[in-house]
Amino acid sequence: MTFHIGIGPNNRKSCYFDATVAAGVACFSVYNHMFIPAHFGDPEAEYDALMTGVAMWDVAAQRQVEIAGPDAFELIQYLTTRDMTKTRVGQGRYVPICNHEGLLINDPVLLMLEAGRYWLSIADSDIALWASAIAAERGMDVRVHEPDVSPLAIQGPKAERVVAELFGDWVKELSYFGFRQTELRSIPLVLARSGWSKQGGFELYLQDGTRGTELWDMVQAAGARHGIRPGAPNDRERIESGLVSYGADGRLQVNPCNPFEIGLGGLVDFAKPEDFVGKAALQRIKAEGAARRRVRYVIEGAPLGAFEHALPVLTGKGVSVGVLSEAIYSQRFGANIGVGMISTQMDETGETLHVEMAEGGRRVEIRAEFGDG
């Protein structure tokens, strides 16, 4: 089944919206109250461009929450589970953010732009609202807001060539999550080696929303001879690669997850001297031991079609012992693959598990990795 989307002022348009329409976008979703392209009509070709060539994605909906002012470091240290002391300008860090109950509410990349000024490059939840409330309640001297910043991702094995042609060979020296403030024909932006895939690439954090089409067209032109294609954050690749998707894998309102069960426990630093949001709850959760763990699933049977929502993973007796968050048919692995959670009580049982789909039950198996071939 396919449905249209209402394009109206309830959700925002990205500054690349017109450019993506000109490029033939066929399908949108909504992320951080903003329309985000979902595909351009040829998902197979878009996947192939990401895996073997180069793709460009409007990810402006990955909004930035800027935290700036005398107490900015203190607030960042309090909001995240990692020790931010060693954070330095030019090196991004993946930072889980939990609420006071120790549940994941976002998993942004943090960019320290200068002393006292940070961006959180966020997944889909209103972190500016949440962070500004905490700052105000604690009487911190800091400004929390969403600046005019709109990331454009260039992803895939040929991404570096395209970006080097645009910016110069210095981009090859950028470490993973490394970034630099720069410009492109006077368009101000931050260039980072980052992006929501494991195929390598960069994100251009455009800092002037009036120049979205101009930047899009420049990237398109530079990428043309490398076969660049417009696309979107790719669900198949992310499931194959095991990337976390806050929102799809769980969100505060549906299947809430703590960092230990979702595989981010290593990024909870109880040793840092300062308190942080959720610390007491996370200590309790850790002491009790996680009740679930993140796994990969293989789902038997014919290639899956559209996977619209999470399904409970059931024992033979129909008891729910886990969740299949998202699944897709992978030609690369020749199987239906998915990600989700399983109760740690199932670790020893070897019990047969299944999910109920429209056409009936399908057996699922837990995998540590999918493994090629």
Next chain:
Amino acid sequence: MTFHIGIGPNNRKSCYFDATVAAGVACFSVYNHMFIPAHFGDPEAEYDALMTGVAMWDVAAQRQVEIAGPDAFELIQYLTTRDMTKTRVGQGRYVPICNHEGLLINDPVLLMLEAGRYWLSIADSDIALWASAIAAERGMDVRVHEPDVSPLAIQGPKAERVVAELFGDWVKELSYFGFRQTELRSIPLVLARSGWSKQGGFELYLQDGTRGTELWDMVQAAGARHGIRPGAPNDRERIESGLVSYGADGRLQVNPCNPFEIGLGGLVDFAKPEDFVGKAALQRIKAEGAARRRVRYVIEGAPLGAFEHALPVLTGKGVSVGVLSEAIYSQRFGANIGVGMISTQMDETGETLHVEMAEGGRRVEIRAEFGDG
């Protein structure tokens, strides 16, 4: 231009999703991270049903934030700009919510279910995240969460007949925003005289998400002989009626509004003894005088087509002095009508104003009311 929407686990399905698909939903939007029907393929007939008959809307995306516990009243009093002292069980209240800077971040209806337990029936922003942070930072003994509650709206002049047939004649005694905990063939729900239109009607706050299709079908069956139609919150009617739409008219991230300029200043109660979020900022804003005020616009020229995003309202010299948030052609008023903001400095000038649309400039005029005919 029309585009498809990606139906996947990044956003939630309403518990009425399957029922709306069976009823022929054609277009969705996303609200509070949940798919919400936008129309069923015949906007004219859907508007007519609302204005002259009865319509049923899946508004499950209007989520409830439950605040419960010993400090629930104290938290509610702190989060809202109104004095909650006189709130009583069974009578909902429209309560603006501002952030610490005095900017509107939501405009829910509050339902006091019993002493120490409230629902905020919210517009599109993560209020549970925000409110729980404030509660935790203030050390309050209260639980903030999103319960399994999914409103189904029945709106239009014949709504009362349908609801009376379902529940009995007692529903006729309900005051505006009055509500009662009840059930329908053992389905637990709260019935309220409310809904996002000025055509009258009710909302059924279903409290068991497994019974969405069952409830939808019962309403459909009871409404059949009154010509009930599936529909959705109706932009034309809301613009004609001047209802506020948090999100479309402005949100924290785009065109942020304070309550004084958006016409909700009467709901800011500085006299209440307790402090509340944004109080100091709101006192400052009030003392300085609002820089803008909410207005209705008439836009000259041929009937407007799709209105996709807010436009600046410009003087002859091209200076932005306001915003047209949303506009639509109204047959009822025989004109293109819209809502938005204008600088209070323009009150005396009588200067000619216009907006730039794809096909060129269009003159706009400010109106206090549209007035019939």
